[in-house]
Amino acid sequence: MKYSRLTKEQFEELHQEFIHFLASQSITAEEWDVIKQDKHEVAEEELDIFSDLVWEGVLGKVDYLEHISPQRLLLFHLSEKNMHVIAINMKNDVDLTTSEGFQWLRENLMDDAVEFLQANKTYSEDKNLDKFELIKQGAVITKGDLFRFFNDLVN
Numbered sequence: 795m796k797y798s799r800l801t802k803e804q805f806e807e808l809h810q811e812f813i814h815f816l817a818s819q820s821i822t823a824e825e826w827d828v829i830k831q832d833k834h835e836v837a838e839e840e841l842d843i844f845s846d847l848v849w850e851g852v853l854g855k856v857d858y859l860e861h862i863s864p865q866r867l868l869l870f871h872l873s874e875k876n877m878h879v880i881a882i883n884m885k886n887d888v889d890l891t892t893s894e895g896f897q898w899l900r901e902n903l904m905d906d907a908v909e910f911l912q913a914n915k916t917y918s919e920d921k922n923l924d925k926f927e928l929i930k931q932g933a934v935i936t937k938g939d940l941f942r943f944f945n946d947l948v949n
Contacts, residue, residue, distance in 0.1 A: 795842040795845065795846060796844065796846045796849070797845065797849040797850075797923075797926050798849075798930075799842055799845045799847045800841075800844075801840060803848050804848075805841075810822030811848075814843055815840075815847070816840070816845050818932045819840075819871060821840075822857065824891060828857060829834070839917070848923070849926065850922060852924045852929065852935075853922035853926055854922060854934050856872055856909055856925050857872055857873075857919060857938060858870060858871055858872065858927065858935070858936045858937060858941050859872065859925070859928050859933040859935060860933060860934055860936050860941070861928070861931065861932050861933040861934070862890055863890070863891065863932070863944065864890060864891050864895075865883065865887040865888075865889075865890070866881060866882065866883050866884065866890070867881070867882040867885045867890055867899075867940075868880075868881050868933070869881075869882075869940055869941040869944055869945075870928065870941070871935065871938065871941050872921075872925060875916070875917075876910065876914045876915060876917060877914055877917065877924070878913075878914050878945075879911070879914075879915065880910065880912045880941060880944050880945060880948065881909075881911040881912065881913075882886075882899070882908060882909070882910055882944065883906065883908075883909040883911065884899075884907060884909075885906070885908070886907035886949065888897045888907070899928070903947065908945075910944070910948050912948060926945070936938055
């Protein structure tokens with residue numbers, strides 16, 4: 795398995811797509827019930843393959859990621875050739891994971907306690923896996939509003 799298995803909730807959300815996936819392999823609902831009951835390893839493999847297909851589709855469309863921790867905000871723009879990251883580091887006790895901390899940042903962008911850094915990083919041989927690793931580390935997929943705001947501010 796290349797990525798990670800979808801959660802039970804994600805499988806429930808993608809129930810219809812999973813049915814189509816099984817059908818594309820000529821597996822009927824009755825056959826799936828037998829596979830789950832008698833061929834546990836085959837069922838696990840099918841779940842893993844479907845999960846990887848879903849992740850590939852999602853990751854191929856991701857353009858922006860954000861990772862917010864108490865002292866750092868990491869904003870990623872994932873272009874075709876590389877990822878551009880803007881890092882905002884807090885040199886004080888402000889916690890960016892709270893609404894009060896984020897409000898403080900908005901009101902004090904030019905304060906000496908706020909450090910802006912940016913960099914470009916070339917992808918490895920597997921761009922989607924690079925994106926997935928960032929998600930595993932806590933980044934979330936966004937529409938890029940924060941990235942564009944800070945990109946305009948620092949450039």
